[in-house]
Amino acid sequence: MAQAGQVIRVEHLYKAYVTPVGPFPVLKDVNLTVAAGEFVAVMGPSGSGKSTFMNILGCLDRASEGHYLLAGRSVEERSPDELAALRNRTIGFVFQGFNLLPRMSLQDNVALPLVYAGVELDERRRRARELLDRVGLGKYAESLPNRISGGQQQRVAIARALVNKPALILADEPTGNLDSHTSHEIMALFDELNSEGITIVLVTHEQDIAQHAKRQVRFLDGQIVHDGPTEVAA
Amino acid sequence: MTWAMLQEAWRAMGANRMRTFLTMLGMVIGVGAVVLMMAVGQGAQYRVNQSITSMGSNLFILLSGSTTAGGLRTGSGGVNTLTVADANAIAELPGVQAVAPLHPGGAQVVYGPNNWSTQVYGTTPDYLEVRSWPVAKGYAFSDSDVRSATRVALLGQTVAKNLFGDEDPVGKTIRIKQSPFTVVGILAVKGQSLDGRDQDDTIMIPLTTAQRKVFGTQFQGAVRLVMIQAASQDVMPRVERSINELLRQRHHIREGADDDFTLRNLTALADSAAEMTRIMSLLLGAIASVSLVVGGIGIMNIMLVSVTERTREIGIRLAIGARQGNILLQFLLEALMISILGCLIGLLLGVGGAVLVNVITGMTVIISGSSVLVAFAVAGGIGIFFGYYPARKAARLDPIEALRYQ
Numbered sequence: 001m002a003q004a005g006q007v008i009r010v011e012h013l014y015k016a017y018v019t020p021v022g023p024f025p026v027l028k029d030v031n032l033t034v035a036a037g038e039f040v041a042v043m044g045p046s047g048s049g050k051s052t053f054m055n056i057l058g059c060l061d062r063a064s065e066g067h068y069l070l071a072g073r074s075v076e077e078r079s080p081d082e083l084a085a086l087r088n089r090t091i092g093f094v095f096q097g098f099n100l101l102p103r104m105s106l107q108d109n110v111a112l113p114l115v116y117a118g119v120e121l122d123e124r125r126r127r128a129r130e131l132l133d134r135v136g137l138g139k140y141a142e143s144l145p146n147r148i149s150g151g152q153q154q155r156v157a158i159a160r161a162l163v164n165k166p167a168l169i170l171a172d173e174p175t176g177n178l179d180s181h182t183s184h185e186i187m188a189l190f191d192e193l194n195s196e197g198i199t200i201v202l203v204t205h206e207q208d209i210a211q212h213a214k215r216q217v218r219f220l221d222g223q224i225v226h227d228g229p230t231e232v233a234a
Numbered sequence: 235m236t237w238a239m240l241q242e243a244w245r246a247m248g249a250n251r252m253r254t255f256l257t258m259l260g261m262v263i264g265v266g267a268v269v270l271m272m273a274v275g276q277g278a279q280y281r282v283n284q285s286i287t288s289m290g291s292n293l294f295i296l297l298s299g300s301t302t303a304g305g306l307r308t309g310s311g312g313v314n315t316l317t318v319a320d321a322n323a324i325a326e327l328p329g330v331q332a333v334a335p336l337h338p339g340g341a342q343v344v345y346g347p348n349n350w351s352t353q354v355y356g357t358t359p360d361y362l363e364v365r366s367w368p369v370a371k372g373y374a375f376s377d378s379d380v381r382s383a384t385r386v387a388l389l390g391q392t393v394a395k396n397l398f399g400d401e402d403p404v405g406k407t408i409r410i411k412q413s414p415f416t417v418v419g420i421l422a423v424k425g426q427s428l429d430g431r432d433q434d435d436t437i438m439i440p441l442t443t444a445q446r447k448v449f450g451t452q453f454q455g456a457v458r459l460v461m462i463q464a465a466s467q468d469v470m471p472r473v474e475r476s477i478n479e480l481l482r483q484r485h486h487i488r489e490g491a492d493d494d495f496t497l498r499n500l501t502a503l504a505d506s507a508a509e510m511t512r513i514m515s516l517l518l519g520a521i522a523s524v525s526l527v528v529g530g531i532g533i534m535n536i537m538l539v540s541v542t543e544r545t546r547e548i549g550i551r552l553a554i555g556a557r558q559g560n561i562l563l564q565f566l567l568e569a570l571m572i573s574i575l576g577c578l579i580g581l582l583l584g585v586g587g588a589v590l591v592n593v594i595t596g597m598t599v600i601i602s603g604s605s606v607l608v609a610f611a612v613a614g615g616i617g618i619f620f621g622y623y624p625a626r627k628a629a630r631l632d633p634i635e636a637l638r639y640q
């Protein structure tokens with residue numbers, strides 16, 4: 001039932017975590033379709049299953065039941081290496097805690113996905129530089145992550161997510177560790193990417209962050225309880 | 235790709251220098267010990283082989299007197315039961331190539347103000363053939379010298395050096411036990427014997443001269459020992475049997491009575507000595523290898539700790555698209571780098587140690603290209619063998635579990 005232009009199609013998705021006291025259901029029959037070029041904000045109270053859902057979308061975790069089609073192809077029966085290739089080229093994942101490698105220069109951090117894509121050294125350098133320049137951090141290329149601020153680290157993480165030109169950016173509370181001013185700088189970057197045609201799905205708790213998206217999805221207790229276009233704030 | 239991974243491995247090693255160094259130390263000690271032991275073992279083997287070659291091939295030694303217990307020397311002191319006539323009779327046996335009767339004795343030798351105490355051998359020119367011992371300078375005495383018991387002497391290199399220094403001894407007169415002898419030649423260098431004696435510390439004079447004018451035996455024609463060379467290795471058992479029979483007959487030894495002579499197969503003795511040193515050097519190598527294994531376990535231990543410590547890093551790498559193979563290779567390379575680097579340092583230490591052993595004890599040590607190659611191959615093997623399990627553990631981590639790890 002895949003349709004052209006659908007980046008994500010999730011049907012009857014269930015996820016239960018295995019715990020010592022038995023399975024703990026977190027997602028219960030989630031259905032969602034995201035078309036190419038959309039900008040979706042995922043909201044909902046803490047513990048409602050947003051991160052669990054994002055991890056499955058990002059091919060970091062597997063669903064217990066249901067179907068997930070990424071760019072028209074089913075994800076369930078893929079091998080670990082195929083999933084790795086999807087994470088490498090099709091998806092760019094941005095974490096709340098940046099997740100840069102502390103012992104590597106910013107340039108090497110940004111270039112790391114290219115290493116796994118088998119890109120040559122010169123080309124890796126060139127593209128990493130280009131993206132660092134784009135997020136305004138070209139002059140810190142040789143610095144280590146701990147020398148720059150949180151907002152700057154998140155920019156580097158976004159540069160890394162973009163380096164293989166993915167069709168989809170997934171971001172789980174990318175501004176969760178940042179002050180509101182820096183948050184809006186980061187969101188401006190997402191707006192720009194979306195205007196260039198990249199599909200974005202982004203988790204946030206804050207309404208004003210969610211305002212950047214064109215569509216809002218609300219989770220409650222492992223289910224989607226609201227799905228509609230963003231209403232312009234009063 | 236490979237270069238980037240090598241850099242990564244290098245960086246990871248540098249991140250915890252002290253720990254890397256201590257881990258490496260196991261490899262360093264292991265490889266150092268193996269290289270040192272192999273150098274000493276191969277040196278010993280080389281020396282034994284050298285002595286065996288210098289001894290001459292397919293040799294028997296025939297001693298007067300019976301030795302039922304102990305080694306070569308115990309029985310040979312007693313009565314001189316062997317004669318030149320025995321030696322001549324043995325020479326006629328089939329399969330015997332050459333026979334050289336020997337009459338040795340210690341003597342003080344004097345030239346001018348210098349004197350030297352050495353072993354003097356009364357013998358025939360055949361002895362030089364049996365021992366494949368060429369004359370380096372001058373010439374050997376002849377059979378006619380033996381017949382007429384002339385006072386001529388062949389000097390070993392050690393004796394020549396000690397009596398004459400830089401002077402040319404040929405044509406000079408020395409005194410052996412007070413009697414004057416003309417030096418007719420200098421023997422080529424022979425080196426150490428199997429039992430570690432300096433074979434060049436010797437003088438050779440005609441057998442008859444030794445018997446009549448230097449050592450004076452109870453009855454004419456008696457010899458202390460006879461060296462016999464068989465025509466080939468194959469005939470040695472047959473020759474041994476026929477010599478035994480011949481001598482028992484000539485000496486009228488009744489059935490069941492003890493021999494009054496001792497016949498030994500020197501070549502067989504030498505072979506077993508060579509076998510002994512070979513086993514010894516293998517044993518040394520094997521013992522040293524144990525420390526290599528211990529070093530390998532050290533690497534495995536630290537790699538396991540490293541994988542646990544870097545779980546989050548592995549999670550991040552997996553999240554941005556590293557395949558299991560990439561992670562496996564990364565950790566394997568790291569283990570390999572530690573073991574190869576440790577091997578390199580160990581090699582230097584082992585070679586240094588071997589040189590030190592040589593300088594201090596004078597023992598022959600040999601560092602062969604093959605032992606260096608073996609060291610590297612073993613170190614590489616250990617790196618891969620002991621690095622594989624931790625690397626596989628890293629590669630099989632679940633991305634999301636690894637990312638959650640604090």
Ligand SMILES: Nc1ncnc2c1ncn2[C@@H]1O[C@H](COP(=O)(O)OP(=O)(O)OP(=O)(O)O)[C@@H](O)[C@H]1O
Nearest residue numbers: 017018019024026045046047048049050051052053
């Ligand atoms: N590995 C796990 N094992 C067991 N239970 C888990 C695990 N991860 C999450 N949970 C549980 O699943 C539920 C959903 O967690 P999830 O992280 O998806 O929520 P969330 O919506 O992202 O919350 P937040 O807004 O706080 O980030 C929570 O009750 C949580 O305790």
Ligand SMILES: [Mg+2]
Nearest residue numbers: 050051052172
């Ligand atoms: Mg969450």
